[in-house]
Amino acid sequence: MSRLDGPDTRGHYDELRDASGKVRTHYEPLITDLQRRDSAGVKRLSDTARRLLAERGVTFNIYDDKGMDTPWHMDPVPFVISAREWEGIEKALIQRATLLNAILNDSYGPQQLIRDGSMPAALVLAQPAYLRPCHGIKLPNAKPLQVYGADLARSPDGQWWVISDRTQIPTGSGYALENRLITSRLLPEVFRDARVRRLAGFFRQMQQSLAALAPRPVEEPRVVLLTPGPYNETYFEQAYLARYLGYTLVEGEDLTVRDDRVFLKTLNGLEPVDVILRRVDDDFCDPLELRNDSMLGVPGLVRAVRAGNVSLGNALGSGLVEAPAMMAFLPGLCRKLLGSELLMPSVATWWCGQERPRGEVEKNLDRLVIKSAFRVRGREACFGNRLTGAERAALAERMRFAPDRWAAQEKISFSTAPMWEDGQLVHKPVSVRVYLVATKDGYMVMPGALTRVAATMDSPLVSMQKGGTSKDTWVLSEGPVENITLLSRTSAPVELRRTGHNLGSRVANHLYWLGRYAERAESSARLLRSTLLRCSPESGMSETPLLLPLLEALKRLTVLDDVPDAAALASQQEQLEARLLEAVFDADHPTSIRSCVSHIQRIGVLLRDRISVDTWRVISQLGDALDTYDNTPSITPMSDALNVLTRIILELASFHGLAKENMTRAQGWMFLDMGHRIERTVYICELLRAGLRSADAENPSLLEAILEVGDSTITYRNRYSLLPQIAAVYDLLMLDELNPRGLRFQFERIRQQFEHLPHEKNSALLTPAMRVFLENNTRLQLCDPTELARVEPGTWAQTQVAKLLTQLIEAMPVLNDALTAGYFAHSTISSSDASPAETLST
């Protein structure tokens, strides 16, 4: 390995080498390991990291780039910190967390600090983050900060600085964990030999600390992770942490407040919630007492907190102390509150609300970063030296108009660490986010961190939002490393369970629709494939009448949209082909295969914490066939379409297979299967009815096509070894209980699932859904397809069989609605303020 031989000479602190050019001791094992590999070997590490991250679905949402699910970037070369250095960082950050807690408790309590002038009044009273409805709320353990994150950077003289505090929602610990899982697989030997401290202990402490916040004296309190939903930038992390920590991932509408207590809406009714790990900004948490334009929160939550019936981590209002302006006052506050000096300095900060600092800021604008004094959404920092004369004047005027809203900070030249880029190791500036969790008598620091790398050398900001990359962070241990896993927790025997926690009704709804869309995609693909096979020009016009029933079915199922006359379409080869291709590829066509696939993926994202990694992999690869077509279309689009359809059918088969083999037969499975069966029923009925309505209903070629779409050709041949005969085909696809593609089979499955669904307690009455189902199940059982063999050709559409199919088609939406009303009714909230303006007459 020849790169990076010398020290970084550009005035940064070099994490890898000391001033004499010697590799620092704590980096030696890693560098020796990397040096054993050639350049291709390191590149392989980098490629493997990327592949593992993609497979595990590690993503990050960038707001302004339409970028849902942007892949997470991780450099394979970890950032290494020695045991001695870490000890100092640990001590300093525990002190800082203790200090910030004390400031919060005072600000939401006696406000002694602003009374005696230790801190300017504006730092509490002017802050949007000061949530007045939360003033005076008593927290059970007096620790508003359950989790705290600090961004650190190292200046050229080797000193560590805190460059920002994260107290509202410290994000990223899940990504740090994910990075760790990858590097420990990439570099197993050096990871073991270098004595890298493990992260699991930190998360176990988090579980214990949050459990200890439960107001109820229960054995296993219910902790939920409240997410703003899949559009949030760190949704992946939220779903990942929820799964790792064993918490239910909930959105605001999954929760409800009754009698000043918080409940989770589940299929079995309301279940009490004890602790909420919050990833929704606090001012969005309760539209009743906080921001009333928020629909992410839970109405009444502040009351529940005030009544002491639920605990939040972090507490509502915790954002107050992450204001950049606060940093200017921490040294004095530390002396006052803790009686000691601040162990690690904050980046030099001036608050413009005071006259003297403001004067200094105006004088030294060139070397400062100007930012909002308080953390404000969407407000960017600016660099004094990049402003034009006019911009400077405008800024100065705005600062004079509302000085208390502005702060300035010194620019720090970050230290550099080795990173793999474009085939070689290079020096890149880094900052490190360290996490702390509250314990019974203090704080515990995660022995690791999320290291972020700036995109360019001169970019003074490090941000994943701006396309930075990340690194695992290895904190070395002096002694042997303890091994901890989250699963074996206590020596107490575990209570055996056969069911998980009750399923939330929103999740049940998603699973139901996942089942429906997966089946819709598959059935449409089968129907389209059989149609495409029959409409090649060589097959000749003689096939047209036989094509018609398939087109009719496609039209009824709206796979072919806006087709007034299927017969006319069938006779125009070119137009027909165009419409069929649209039904596969067109993203604007709501029931095209492509649209179904994106529905499946959208729901997949929502269920991220509920489905296995393999299932997620299948779902995320579903669209690949379509993308291949987009990128490299051939000159024969019809055969491309056939290929795509076949691939999708196979991929959906593996999805169904994974679901069938991997999901326990609990409520989640029931709803997935129910959706699957109801959708398939609709498709079979439409196909069979279209067949009966055709003048050629008994034509063997048409019956052949129906068997093919219904994937029952082989079964039929096994039994009859004859040309398809109408009564036998209908018997196989309708009444044969053993045919998984037949109607009876679907009904039997729906019946089984119904038996296990929770019902109204103490009610002897049938649920509306059950009633619809039973009625139609009986009709189906009483049906006699042998009548088809006895009727006059041309009158099939008038038979009892055809009538039954129509009834079943009409019943499915009713069944769907009844299920929705019975199990998924999670109404949305809206605000209903009475404004004086509406009624004023003065």
Add this chain to the structure above:
Amino acid sequence: MNYRITHRTTYAYSSQVAMSHHAARLRPRDTDTQRCLEFSLSFDPEPDLLTEHTDSFGNQVACFSVQKLHNHFEVISRSFVSLMPVLQPDPLQTPAWESVAAMFRDPVPVDLLDPCQFVFGSPLLLHEMPLRDFALPSFTKGRPVLAATADLCRRVHREFVFDPKATTISTPLHEVLEKKRGVCQDFAHLAIASLRAMGLPARYISGYLRTHPPAGKPRLQGVDASHAWASCFVPGFGWVDFDPTNNCFTSLDHITVATGRDFSDVSPVRGIITGGGRHSVDVGVDVEPVGA
């Protein structure tokens, strides 16, 4: 002067509501010149839960929840309030506005911490620079703070047209400033934001206004309304309320209910419903003078 006040808020929902939560600030505050002698709330349907607390501005808040299916909800507050005449300082004898603004720059003396929280921007009133341009003509050099405020009040009254159709509850202030139209809430907000733009504390008052029937006509019931005005701080004296909609200092016709930084702090009835489709709200206020 005594008043018997009835304030009715009625919601009608187009479909059944599974649950509704409300927070109401309807109880008239006690002030130096006002006593709320009787107060009661009545509901239809009865809420399953009713609690009361005092918010950080000292207003009484009643929180109530209806936890069963309902398609309408009504809350009526009845209060009996006694008012004494308000003593106004002589505007020309108040301190120069610049000296008042200087008191609220850091460090703020501890006895001014309460008014200090009304000097900054608030949820509906961000510190907007155009407001300073609007305020400036009233704040000439060395002018006594209350005289400048009275002039501001007069200008809002003269330059703006009362027009209930021009704005809604969510119309931002700069739009009111452009249109020169609005209702009492807009005018109060305008005056408050102007004072704050000059570095002076100002607060928002929600309450009721006694209406005088035309001469010789009997007083009609239910034609009164909830009203809003503003208040400025005079060091050494305290808060002085003024009504930009009617260009006056308040006295025996204005009944104070709640005070805050802007409307969002004192919304008389705030509600969040679960389900219910569309809803309509109807509000009726009756302010009946009693005795003398």
